Amino acid sequence: MRQFEEADAVDFVVVGTGAGGAPLIAGLAEAGFSVVGLDAGPFFRPLEDFASDETAQRQVFWTDERIVDGANPIVMGDNNSGKAVGGSTVHFAMVSLRFRPEWFKARTLLGYGADWPIDWQEIWEYYGRAERLLAISGPVTYPWGPPRPAYPYREHQLNGAAEVLARGCEAMGLAWTPTPIATLSAPRGDAHPCVYRGFCRVGCSTNAKQSQLVTSIPRAIRAGAEIRDLAMVGRIEVDEAGRATGVHYLRQGRWRFQRARNVIVAGYAIETPRLLLNSANAQFPEGLANSSGLVGKYLMTQSNQAVFGKMDQEVRSYKAPPSLTVTEHWNYCDEKDFFGGYCWMAQGPLPIEWVNVLTGSKGLWGRALREEMKDYNHQVGLKMVGEMLPDPRNQVTLTDELDQYGLPVPRITYSWGDNDKAMIAHALDQMQMGLEAAGARDVFRQENDTCHLYGTARMGFDPETSVVDADCRSWDIPNLWICDGSIFPTCGGVNPSLTIVALSLRTVDRIKALASRGDL
Amino acid sequence: MSERYPGYDVLSKRDGPSWNEPTRSAIDARLNVPREPRFFTPQEWRTLQALCDAIFPQDGDVDPVPLAAYVDQKMAENHTDGYRHGALPRQGEAWRRGLSALEAEAGAAHGTGFHDLAAEKREDLIRRMQAGKLEDSGWGGMPPATFFEHRVIPDITHAFYAHPKGWSEIGYGGPASPRGYVRLRIDRRDPWEPAEAKPGDKAAARRKNQRVR
Numbered sequence: 159m160r161q162f163e164e165a166d167a168v169d170f171v172v173v174g175t176g177a178g179g180a181p182l183i184a185g186l187a188e189a190g191f192s193v194v195g196l197d198a199g200p201f202f203r204p205l206e207d208f209a210s211d212e213t214a215q216r217q218v219f220w221t222d223e224r225i226v227d228g229a230n231p232i233v234m235g236d237n238n239s240g241k242a243v244g245g246s247t248v249h250f251a252m253v254s255l256r257f258r259p260e261w262f263k264a265r266t267l268l269g270y271g272a273d274w275p276i277d278w279q280e281i282w283e284y285y286g287r288a289e290r291l292l293a294i295s296g297p298v299t300y301p302w303g304p305p306r307p308a309y310p311y312r313e314h315q316l317n318g319a320a321e322v323l324a325r326g327c328e329a330m331g332l333a334w335t336p337t338p339i340a341t342l343s344a345p346r347g348d349a350h351p352c353v354y355r356g357f358c359r360v361g362c363s364t365n366a367k368q369s370q371l372v373t374s375i376p377r378a379i380r381a382g383a384e385i386r387d388l389a390m391v392g393r394i395e396v397d398e399a400g401r402a403t404g405v406h407y408l409r410q411g412r413w414r415f416q417r418a419r420n421v422i423v424a425g426y427a428i429e430t431p432r433l434l435l436n437s438a439n440a441q442f443p444e445g446l447a448n449s450s451g452l453v454g455k456y457l458m459t460q461s462n463q464a465v466f467g468k469m470d471q472e473v474r475s476y477k478a479p480p481s482l483t484v485t486e487h488w489n490y491c492d493e494k495d496f497f498g499g500y501c502w503m504a505q506g507p508l509p510i511e512w513v514n515v516l517t518g519s520k521g522l523w524g525r526a527l528r529e530e531m532k533d534y535n536h537q538v539g540l541k542m543v544g545e546m547l548p549d550p551r552n553q554v555t556l557t558d559e560l561d562q563y564g565l566p567v568p569r570i571t572y573s574w575g576d577n578d579k580a581m582i583a584h585a586l587d588q589m590q591m592g593l594e595a596a597g598a599r600d601v602f603r604q605e606n607d608t609c610h611l612y613g614t615a616r617m618g619f620d621p622e623t624s625v626v627d628a629d630c631r632s633w634d635i636p637n638l639w640i641c642d643g644s645i646f647p648t649c650g651g652v653n654p655s656l657t658i659v660a661l662s663l664r665t666v667d668r669i670k671a672l673a674s675r676g677d678l
Numbered sequence: 679m680s681e682r683y684p685g686y687d688v689l690s691k692r693d694g695p696s697w698n699e700p701t702r703s704a705i706d707a708r709l710n711v712p713r714e715p716r717f718f719t720p721q722e723w724r725t726l727q728a729l730c731d732a733i734f735p736q737d738g739d740v741d742p743v744p745l746a747a748y749v750d751q752k753m754a755e756n757h758t759d760g761y762r763h764g765a766l767p768r769q770g771e772a773w774r775r776g777l778s779a780l781e782a783e784a785g786a787a788h789g790t791g792f793h794d795l796a797a798e799k800r801e802d803l804i805r806r807m808q809a810g811k812l813e814d815s816g817w818g819g820m821p822p823a824t825f826f827e828h829r830v831i832p833d834i835t836h837a838f839y840a841h842p843k844g845w846s847e848i849g850y851g852g853p854a855s856p857r858g859y860v861r862l863r864i865d866r867r868d869p870w871e872p873a874e875a876k877p878g879d880k881a882a883a884r885r886k887n888q889r890v891r
């Protein structure tokens with residue numbers, strides 16, 4: 159791997175190497191720029207480093223202290239945040255869905271949230287590129303939305319849990335499909351196909367999963383980028399002219415400074431605003447890129463409620479990736495009395511996840527809990543991914559407490575709105591119908607779960623109502639860019655990472671275009 | 679207690695193709711958890727053990743999982759969750775305060791220590807903690823129900839289902855790298871997966887489970 163001097167300004171320093179950061183590092187390096195990618199987490203070698211175990215694999219999560227409050231505090235840690243080269247894609251569940259086109263104009267076409275400053279047709283191209291980058295395995299024809307090319311790899315076989323979703327949908331007259339998913343259904347280079355071990359959400363030890371760690375990062379290194387792991391960025395430096403000059407980061411016990419001509423922040427929706435706020439200085443007392451006051455605001459998560467029940471047969475949903483079938487029916491059908499959409503997918507909780515469901519949703523403990531756990535192999539579930547609406551009161555702020563780096567701990571405040579609750583109620587009814595129609599009994603609801611994060615540095619049309627422009631460039635500081643989950647003005651009813659990757663690929667092209675006309 | 683997967687021991691796969699080296703070392707370390715507290719005081723340790731016995735009873739088990747030891751390990755080695763409810767102090771402080779508040783509650787209600795309470799009285803106190811109905815000043819503003827939900831329940835129950843004994847009991851296949859699985863559909867079982875005892879045919883399941891490698 160090529161290495162750069164800290165004192166020599168590189169063209170780009172990228173903070174965070176996940177879904178947003180890694181494709182940028184690779185793309186910019188391939189375009190001939192000098193690039194250093196910094197990540198607070200370790201550079202794992204899954205074949206040697208990854209255990210097949212829920213607890214040991216907590217090593218891939220962001221478990222630093224964060225305070226959660228509000229009426230519906232968000233569960234963090236293994237639920238939504240990674241800390242590793244490759245970011246949260248190291249442990250994501252690989253579901254790779256495209257946005258519904260109308261969501262890019264949600265305000266104008268559907269009457270809620272905000273419009274994106276990007277046209278859906280342009281993103282459609284980048285979705286195709288993202289799907290090829292990640293070798294997505296998926297169905298030949300996708301039931302919803304405008305036509306899309308066939309997925310690069312064929313769909314996976316179904317597991318028991320996926321089969322139950324399909325049965326329920328058939329009974330309800332709803333379309334369903336094998337999920338487009340970022341794990342190999344055939345060999346790719348040195349990597350073997352998925353062996354269906356089912357530990358995806360704690361890291362794939364076989365490298366079948368097409369995380370950023372095995373896709374963009376090796377490409378980035380081949381193209382001459384440097385990846386520095388275990389490097390926690392604490393502050394972005396800005397000079398008197400109001401331009402970023404580099405980043406201060408802690409590595410091997412010492413604070414260091416990497417000079418750079420451009421800084422790109424891709425730390426995800428909590429760490430990105432935290433870094434911008436922590437970088438406040440005399441010139442920008444409210445934090446960087448924050449003239450709108452919106453850094454940290456409009457935090458969104460997605461509703462992730464579920465229904466679970468028991469089948470007489472053995473389902474053993476621990477086998478294979480957890481979400482091998484999906485229905486997006488309610489993302490594309492507008493006959494409902496709330497805004498936004500949702501999908502639902504099959505589930506495969508491992509034992510600790512499962513005991514969390516039983517204790518959290520049924521309040522079980524003692525002998526009753528231990529007995530109930532024995533039905534593990536008969537359990538089956540359906541889980542929604544639902545669009546929550548942007549609300550400025552949901553936000554990330556700083557506290558006075560310090561973490562192990564000596565940096566202020568973030569506070570994450572979240573409350574569901576009436577629309578969010580109406581959608582959840584609708585989805586729970588629908589999923590319950592589906593599960594019962596498939597033959598499950600003793601059905602119960604997991605009413606309190608969320609996933610994915612968005613929105614704390616939103617993209618928009620002008621500096622008053624947004625933090626970055628359509629090129630992911632901050633309005634206030636021309637050489638400071640943000641490119642990750644935090645730029646979403648609305649979150650849609652599908653999982654985020656394919657869209658994050660598509661936006662990242664687009665940003666590479668935008669930066670190349672701006673550079674070629676001397677506009678960086 | 680009924681034995682659903684007779685003769686199944688996930689550890690019989692330890693040296694087979696379902697366990698890679700990082701898994702073996704992680705589980706070996708787990709089985710060798712220090713049995714003596716490093717974080718809790720002797721007094722807190724007694725209360726914690728009594729609480730573990732109630733939250734996850736193992737009376738009658740030949741080889742109970744040392745749940746309190748795992749809670750102690752988590753605190754001593756500071757394995758944090760990655761978030762903390764705004765109403766709770768840091769995890770170790772929450773545990774110390776919660777355990778001493780439970781002792782105080784037991785003293786006030788029954789004139790005895792929490793660890794000395796009869797099982798029903800202890801369970802009753804726990805139910806009131808779960809419902810947020812405890813008010814001793816020892817809680818110091820920490821809501822008992824939040825402590826129950828975010829510390830007591832996860833820290834104790836996760837310890838059992840992170841343990842091979844918990845996996846064997848519920849018929850979980852356990853670690854699966856690199857071999858993975860082949861038969862994925864409903865009612866299909868790979869020969870290296872646990873077999874469930876069907877009514878009247880425990881012996882067949884036992885035979886299959888003894889062949890699991």
Ligand SMILES: Cc1cc2nc3c(=O)[nH]c(=O)nc-3n(C[C@H](O)[C@H](O)[C@H](O)COP(=O)(O)OP(=O)(O)OC[C@H]3O[C@@H](n4cnc5c(N)ncnc54)[C@H](O)[C@@H]3O)c2cc1C
Pocket residue numbers: 173174175176177178179196197198199236237238239240241242243244245246247249250251252253254255359389390391392424425426427429430433610611641642643644653654655656658
């Ligand atoms: C269990 C789980 C399952 C998921 N399943 C899916 C799924 O099936 N489909 C899907 O689309 N999405 C899924 N997601 C979500 C998806 O992984 C994330 O939305 C996506 O990875 C976010 O991309 P990002 O680039 O914004 O951040 P990340 O990928 O999280 O990358 C951020 C990186 O920045 C680093 N970082 C942050 N701050 C700093 C700093 N100050 N200094 C240095 N480094 C820093 C972090 O260590 C991290 O590596 C899942 C997430 C989880 C946790």
Ligand code: SF4
Pocket residue numbers: 341351352353354355356357358359361362363364365366367478479
């Ligand atoms: S099921 Fe497939 S993708 Fe998931 S962890 Fe196993 S091999 Fe990797």
